[in-house]
Amino acid sequence: MSLGYVIGESKPTFVTALTSRPLSVGEYVIIDTNEGKILGLVEKSKISSAAFADVRNFDEAAESTEIAEINKRDKTFTANIGILGFLDKLSKGQSIIPAIPPIPGTEISQPSKNELELIFSSSKEGWVKIGSLLRNKTIEAKINLDKIVSRHLGILAMTGMGKSNLVSLITKQIGQLKGTVIIFDYHNDYTSLNIPRINVIDAKINPRLLDADQLSEVLEIRDGANVQQRVLRMAFTKSVKESKEFWSKLENELEFIVNAEDKKLKEIRTSAFRVQDIVEEAQNRFEDILDPDMGDPISFIKEGKTNILNISELSEKQANVALAFYLQQLLKDRKDASLAQHGKSKRERNYRFHSPIFVIIEEAHVFIPKDHDTSAKYWAAKIAREGRKFGLGLGIVSQRPRSVDLNVLSQMGSFAIMKIIQEDDQRQIASATESTSRELISQLTSLNVGDAVLVGQWTNLPSLVHVDEVKEKVMGSDQSAVNAWANAEKMNEIAVESTQGLIQKDLLLD
Ligand SMILES: Nc1ncnc2c1ncn2[C@@H]1O[C@H](COP(=O)(O)OP(=O)(O)OP(=O)(O)O)[C@@H](O)[C@H]1O
Numbered sequence: 001m002s003l004g005y006v007i008g009e010s011k012p013t014f015v016t017a018l019t020s021r022p023l024s025v026g027e028y029v030i031i032d033t034n035e036g037k038i039l040g041l042v043e044k045s046k047i048s049s050a051a052f053a054d055v056r057n058f059d060e061a062a063e064s065t066e067i068a069e070i071n072k073r074d075k076t077f078t079a080n081i082g083i084l085g086f087l088d089k090l091s092k093g094q095s096i097i098p099a100i101p102p103i104p105g106t107e108i109s110q111p112s113k114n115e116l117e118l119i120f121s122s123s124k125e126g127w128v129k130i131g132s133l134l135r136n137k138t139i140e141a142k143i144n145l146d147k148i149v150s151r152h153l154g155i156l157a158m159t160g161m162g163k164s165n166l167v168s169l170i171t172k173q174i175g176q177l178k179g180t181v182i183i184f185d186y187h188n189d190y191t192s193l194n195i196p197r198i199n200v201i202d203a204k205i206n207p208r209l210l211d212a213d214q215l216s217e218v219l220e221i222r223d224g225a226n227v228q229q230r231v232l233r234m235a236f237t238k239s240v241k242e243s244k245e246f247w248s249k250l251e252n253e254l255e256f257i258v259n260a261e262d263k264k265l266k267e268i269r270t271s272a273f274r275v276q277d278i279v280e281e282a283q284n285r286f287e288d289i290l291d292p293d294m295g296d297p298i299s300f301i302k303e304g305k306t307n308i309l310n311i312s313e314l315s316e317k318q319a320n321v322a323l324a325f326y327l328q329q330l331l332k333d334r335k336d337a338s339l340a341q342h343g344k345s346k347r348e349r350n351y352r353f354h355s356p357i358f359v360i361i362e363e364a365h366v367f368i369p370k371d372h373d374t375s376a377k378y379w380a381a382k383i384a385r386e387g388r389k390f391g392l393g394l395g396i397v398s399q400r401p402r403s404v405d406l407n408v409l410s411q412m413g414s415f416a417i418m419k420i421i422q423e424d425d426q427r428q429i430a431s432a433t434e435s436t437s438r439e440l441i442s443q444l445t446s447l448n449v450g451d452a453v454l455v456g457q458w459t460n461l462p463s464l465v466h467v468d469e470v471k472e473k474v475m476g477s478d479q480s481a482v483n484a485w486a487n488a489e490k491m492n493e494i495a496v497e498s499t500q501g502l503i504q505k506d507l508l509l510d
């Protein structure tokens, strides 16, 4: 269907068109050149009226409405259209810009459903549906799962805008393909996700597998308490790690330091006492978290399943240590598997996972922060750089993109970005993504819940979509305070009534 014509000065990347109806911003159009069909995206849309061009007062404005109504030619619809590339190349994921700008007079038309589907709903293997195009609702929006496992994914948005919903959706899709997903669930958001092949694990830490610095972190020895840290390092010997009775052996070692008559050890006695207290206290306080007899934590993760690692009971520091541990072990396992599978390894290698894994880190600004180093950040950065070679994909999710390490963020090959208002966040996203998507990023403030800008390698073209809602996700929805208060009030009334009933009964019995 013809929509209009290219006018004025055109460029290889940009044309202006006059059209028969106003075009919506974000709408796709076809520019039909001699070299082939070009896909364009409406970036700006203007409507002007000749009758109102020179209006200076109310009466003139009132008269102009009548003139405008009669005159069919009164309205001018102008659209600024960005050129995305040749249609046939775009369906192969290549954006080829024409060498010669579209000549003024070139026809602009509406793309057929089929033409848009070639680009946005690829039927190739590995592409799965995650929603529909925001401005062309009948077109399914599909993404290439292979690309997020090989080149990583960032999901960024303000709180409550649909990040976890998208994570659930992607997870569900990978689950259907019997792939392995691991979600580090810091807010206990996914344990009630009602999909098949789910494996919920309450994350624990095996203190035997840590080094002294990590143990000091999980025991929550203060950052600056250098002497206490030194005491722990002395006490946390190989024989403690290998002892059947881990805690008593550690306590024995500390007792030895406390009682030592050696002059140097005497100096640190006070700190040693304190560490003794900390270790004793930790056994109660962290009974459910620190378990020397749990064996290898990785063995709880099941291949071919959606593994939800519930880290909500862990403190931030403990979660950080746990995360670093898992990430390090997973990378090692996938490395060993790849070396063995490609026959590159001379020695026998043991590995658990035979196929690629997708790991999702929620609250990435906590674990992969911009302004300081954490061990989780170290391993996440390593996976971001090397994971591709070994089939270990990383998904990082955050509502504070400005506080996520830019190094790691810019290693993400694809992004889903939902509503974001803060300019710092937008700037960080613009630095982490390619410059082509800046135009879409400027639209971030106006998105609604579940709307997302998709950029990067998992789509053929940057696109604006509405993500499907995952019905199997029970948790995470906004709580209605008003409802809850009303219910609480009702419960109170019932409680009062029943106690009054009891009191009256008591009185009667008297
Ligand atoms: N695509 C969608 N369509 C309709 N509703 C949605 C969509 N995505 C999310 N929602 C709704 O928005 C609410 C918040 O979604 P979600 O928990 O995914 O947000 P979030 O970005 O993860 O928030 P937080 O930052 O708090 O973790 C939920 O109640 C969910 O039902």
Ligand SMILES: [Mg+2]
Pocket: 163, 164, 165, 189, 476
């Ligand atoms: Mg969430």
